[in-house]
Amino acid sequence: MSFFGFDTTLPKDRGHPLAAPGFGQVQDPFAHLSQGANNEHDDAIDFDDTYDGLGDHLDEAGDDFNDDTFGGGPGANRQTVGKDFDFFGRTAEVSDAIEEEQLRYSRAHDLKGTSLGRNQVAPARTGYEKYQALEHVSDLQVDQNLWGEPEPQYQQPVPARKMMSLDEVEALMKSQKKHAIPVNQQQVVSREPTRTTSGYSSDTPYPDRSTAPLSQIPSQGMYNQHVSVELPATLPIGSQSHQHHPQHPAIFQGPDHQALPPGLASSQRSIAQQPSSHRMSGQQMPLNPQQMLQISEAGREEFLKEEAKRAKRNHKIMLLSKDNGLMTPQDKNFITRMQLQQLMAASGSANDQDPDATLSEDFYYQVHRMIRGGPRTNPQQPLSHFAQTYLFQTGSRHNNRKANRGADNHLQRMEQQVQRAVEAAKAKPKNKQLVIEGSLGKISFGNSKTPKPLLNIKRPDHAETVSRSRGAHKEINTNSRRAILKDIESIYSSLMKIEDEARKEPPLPTGAASEPGIVEQHMAWRSGMQALNEKLWSALKVLEPIDPTSSVPHPFIAMLSFSKGKKVIPRVFRHMSSEQRVTILTMIVIHLDVLDVVRLGQLQPGETHLPTASREAIDLFSAAVTPSLFGYVSEAPLYNIMGLLGLILDRVHVQASAKTRIGLSILTMLTSRAILIRETGATDDGEWQQWTQLYNRLFDVLEPVLSQIFPGSFNSGEDVYVWQFLAAMGSGASPEQQQRLVIAVKDRVMETVTQSKTLPPDMAAQRLGNVNLFMRAIGLDVELLG
Amino acid sequence: MLFFSFFKTLVDHEVTVELKNDIQIRGTLKSVDQFLNIKLDDIQVLEELKYPHLSSVKNVFIRGSVVRYVHLPAASVDTALLEDATRREAASQAAKPR
Numbered sequence: 001m002s003f004f005g006f007d008t009t010l011p012k013d014r015g016h017p018l019a020a021p022g023f024g025q026v027q028d029p030f031a032h033l034s035q036g037a038n039n040e041h042d043d044a045i046d047f048d049d050t051y052d053g054l055g056d057h058l059d060e061a062g063d064d065f066n067d068d069t070f071g072g073g074p075g076a077n078r079q080t081v082g083k084d085f086d087f088f089g090r091t092a093e094v095s096d097a098i099e100e101e102q103l104r105y106s107r108a109h110d111l112k113g114t115s116l117g118r119n120q121v122a123p124a125r126t127g128y129e130k131y132q133a134l135e136h137v138s139d140l141q142v143d144q145n146l147w148g149e150p151e152p153q154y155q156q157p158v159p160a161r162k163m164m165s166l167d168e169v170e171a172l173m174k175s176q177k178k179h180a181i182p183v184n185q186q187q188v189v190s191r192e193p194t195r196t197t198s199g200y201s202s203d204t205p206y207p208d209r210s211t212a213p214l215s216q217i218p219s220q221g222m223y224n225q226h227v228s229v230e231l232p233a234t235l236p237i238g239s240q241s242h243q244h245h246p247q248h249p250a251i252f253q254g255p256d257h258q259a260l261p262p263g264l265a266s267s268q269r270s271i272a273q274q275p276s277s278h279r280m281s282g283q284q285m286p287l288n289p290q291q292m293l294q295i296s297e298a299g300r301e302e303f304l305k306e307e308a309k310r311a312k313r314n315h316k317i318m319l320l321s322k323d324n325g326l327m328t329p330q331d332k333n334f335i336t337r338m339q340l341q342q343l344m345a346a347s348g349s350a351n352d353q354d355p356d357a358t359l360s361e362d363f364y365y366q367v368h369r370m371i372r373g374g375p376r377t378n379p380q381q382p383l384s385h386f387a388q389t390y391l392f393q394t395g396s397r398h399n400n401r402k403a404n405r406g407a408d409n410h411l412q413r414m415e416q417q418v419q420r421a422v423e424a425a426k427a428k429p430k431n432k433q434l435v436i437e438g439s440l441g442k443i444s445f446g447n448s449k450t451p452k453p454l455l456n457i458k459r460p461d462h463a464e465t466v467s468r469s470r471g472a473h474k475e476i477n478t479n480s481r482r483a484i485l486k487d488i489e490s491i492y493s494s495l496m497k498i499e500d501e502a503r504k505e506p507p508l509p510t511g512a513a514s515e516p517g518i519v520e521q522h523m524a525w526r527s528g529m530q531a532l533n534e535k536l537w538s539a540l541k542v543l544e545p546i547d548p549t550s551s552v553p554h555p556f557i558a559m560l561s562f563s564k565g566k567k568v569i570p571r572v573f574r575h576m577s578s579e580q581r582v583t584i585l586t587m588i589v590i591h592l593d594v595l596d597v598v599r600l601g602q603l604q605p606g607e608t609h610l611p612t613a614s615r616e617a618i619d620l621f622s623a624a625v626t627p628s629l630f631g632y633v634s635e636a637p638l639y640n641i642m643g644l645l646g647l648i649l650d651r652v653h654v655q656a657s658a659k660t661r662i663g664l665s666i667l668t669m670l671t672s673r674a675i676l677i678r679e680t681g682a683t684d685d686g687e688w689q690q691w692t693q694l695y696n697r698l699f700d701v702l703e704p705v706l707s708q709i710f711p712g713s714f715n716s717g718e719d720v721y722v723w724q725f726l727a728a729m730g731s732g733a734s735p736e737q738q739q740r741l742v743i744a745v746k747d748r749v750m751e752t753v754t755q756s757k758t759l760p761p762d763m764a765a766q767r768l769g770n771v772n773l774f775m776r777a778i779g780l781d782v783e784l785l786g
Numbered sequence: 787m788l789f790f791s792f793f794k795t796l797v798d799h800e801v802t803v804e805l806k807n808d809i810q811i812r813g814t815l816k817s818v819d820q821f822l823n824i825k826l827d828d829i830q831v832l833e834e835l836k837y838p839h840l841s842s843v844k845n846v847f848i849r850g851s852v853v854r855y856v857h858l859p860a861a862s863v864d865t866a867l868l869e870d871a872t873r874r875e876a877a878s879q880a881a882k883p884r
Binding site for chain 2: 360361362363364365366367368369371372489492493496564567
């Protein structure tokens with residue numbers, strides 16, 4: 001509700017008036033078109049068009065109680081109390097009374113300086129005395145006639161124009177063409193002398209004002225009021241004749257720059273555009289008012305638009321620039337280096353110049369990617385095979401990877417860029433501690449690679465450690481678990497060195513054309529490999545003297561009792577010479593019954609299954625060690641086989657060994673190899689005679705236990721290795737021996753055949769197939785038993 | 787760098803991360819960094835009834851320091867290689883002057 005009839009809405013509720021200048025003002029880019037259409041009339045101001053009509057919206061209701069408030073009754077001197085009640089005048093009437101009250105108060109409180117108080121009051125009144133005498137407050141209603149005169153210096157706000165639709169714009173443009181031509185001619189005539197005589201130099205903005213287009217004058221005031229104040233004086237009286245022209249949509253929309261001759265218009269535009277070209281530098285100063293005057297209306301509009309943009313941008317820059325200079329260039333460099341290093345670490349980048357460093361830093365990932373990157377046919381690949389893959393592919397894949405890196409080119413570039421920074425950081429000796437002068441403590445730093453040490457234990461000298469451990473080594477039982485594990489680790493460390501070296505193998509010298517440098521390089525590599533090989537060989541401890549009386553097993557055999565000792569064999573074999581291999585094989589064969597897999601591989605009375613641990617050990621041995629041995633045996637000549645078999649018969653408890661999977665498979669390995677050699681005819685009869693003697697000895701030793709070499713139950717289906725052994729034996733046996741073989745295992749054969757009838761077809765076929773291995777070897781078939 | 791190197795090979799494998807506050811989160815390992823911060827995708831909280839507030843979470847970033855265990859998919863760990871990598875790490879640590 002309005003109390004005094006005012007608009008009670010708060011300014012913020014009203015929003016920014018559309019007509020008022022400021023950011024809220026919508027610029028109508030087509031305004032000049034409509035202006036152009038009415039070009040001949042725009043030299044006058046039409047009040048109807050300029051009056052914003054706000055008065056019409058005033059709430060005139062709700063003043064019913066004004067009379068009660070201000071003492072005016074109906075019919076009473078309504079003339080004196082209007083809406084324009086003079087508060088000051090009325091208050092001045094009673095000001096004497098107020099003053100008296102004030103004096104009385106001050107006297108009652110006996111204030112000091114009453115005279116001063118009086119003096120203070122007195123001047124407050126001066127200057128307003130005339131109001132005191134004022135009995136009649138004149139009606140301050142605005143005389144409408146006042147507005148009859150055009151007063152362009154008091155700019156009426158531009159009425160909020162509704163934006164024209166596209167159709168309207170088109171219509172205007174069309175109509176404008178018809179209108180424009182005659183107007184143009186008129187203006188060109190009037191302008192021509194101005195331009196030719198003085199141009200647009202800054203000291204004479206409008207040398208001849210009377211010839212300046214009238215339409216421009218009011219619009220100048222729109223932007224620069226203090227300049228335009230003087231302009232009304234120059235306005236021709238004739239302009240008034242148009243002042244009430246009803247169909248003026250917009251008076252102050254500026255003249256039509258299109259109506260100007262094209263040359264002129266373009267020159268003006270170029271002035272206006274100049275600032276825009278400098279805008280980016282942010283150094284463009286706003287034109288001074290005089291310069292502003294020279295630019296045409298349209299140019300100015302454009303300029304002001306640019307100016308607004310520039311101001312906005314500068315404001316933004318200003319907001320952002322409050323943090324300028326917060327970091328020094330060194331700080332920025334530091335941060336950048338940190339980020340780049342992070343990036344290097346995250347991308348797992350290969351430091352192309354030093355693949356070895358990367359490999360040692362990031363060994364698992366790099367190698368894993370090389371191995372698993374390729375297609376892996378069988379996820380259940382045995383470890384030995386797997387390790388083989390790993391070794392073979394390490395060298396070649398590495399090179400491929402470098403070549404295939406075109407895809408992540410950007411990363412590569414980044415790396416190159418980073419490299420210098422990183423290397424510089426590496427080169428600089430890192431100070432791990434900071435001792436601030438005067439402080440008691442010290443600050444130690446750490447990074448991801450060298451974490452901050454929580455404990456600082458001083459290590460004894462390396463030499464000291466070695467000597468002490470060597471001394472201790474003598475004392476400790478060489479067979480102690482810890483010692484064996486350490487021995488295995490030393491094998492691994494020399495093995496890894498040899499593998500690293502093997503990866504670095506220089507290209508083989510090719511023919512006569514090869515450079516001496518390459519040959520030299522190769523020779524150096526060879527000798528290096530040789531040294532490493534010797535180191536590995538000594539680490540294996542194969543040649544430690546065998547003490548048959550000792551209760552402790554040979555160190556090499558002791559190492560084989562650990563799973564990682566078994567796992568190392570295939571990797572070691574790859575770097576062993578043929579003699580070294582046969583030595584290892586001999587060591588294993590001599591200690592066959594001491595091997596943990598043989599010792600623990602026999603079923604104890606009452607057991608149907610081996611303990612899980614020994615079963616796993618046996619699986620691992622047959623997966624890791626046996627293939628390596630077999631790899632050698634399958635190429636060995638007969639006399640080697642004979643030597644090995646002779647050793648077994650002489651030094652090993654054959655019957656016990658034959659009851660285990662590993663023992664039996666080694667026997668199978670040797671006998672089958674001998675038979676293969678015989679079949680290929682690569683032996684002479686004398687050798688074969690010796691072999692037959694050995695074979696007969698073996699047969700005689702094993703015959704009593706042939707029925708006991710089968711593992712526990714039939715159902716396990718694990719007896720395939722036994723049938724393989726029997727097949728190997730059978731194929732090398734004489735007819736008489738074959739007879740004895742059949743008799744020995746007859747029960748087992750029959751049992752398996754009958755059992756298999758109750759089994760599902762595929763399992764039955766598998767079992768019968770196993771038996772058939774043996775049956776076929778002696779010229780029989782399970783079908784005959786059917 | 788061994789663990790970082792190791793976990794990088796497990797990217798895109800499903801792992802279960804056990805946090806020090808006993809929450810176990812299973813998800814696809816998306817990323818890991820040198821601090822062993824872990825990013826998991828398509829996560830699922832074990833014992834979801836106990837941690838209902840996590841039932842709508844789809845991916846997480848776990849700060850490395852709050853991880854107690856990471857349960858690994860055994861099939862994607864190459865133990866032989868890991869052993870070697872460990873040996874190398876130990877060797878380089880020993881070689882490094884303190």
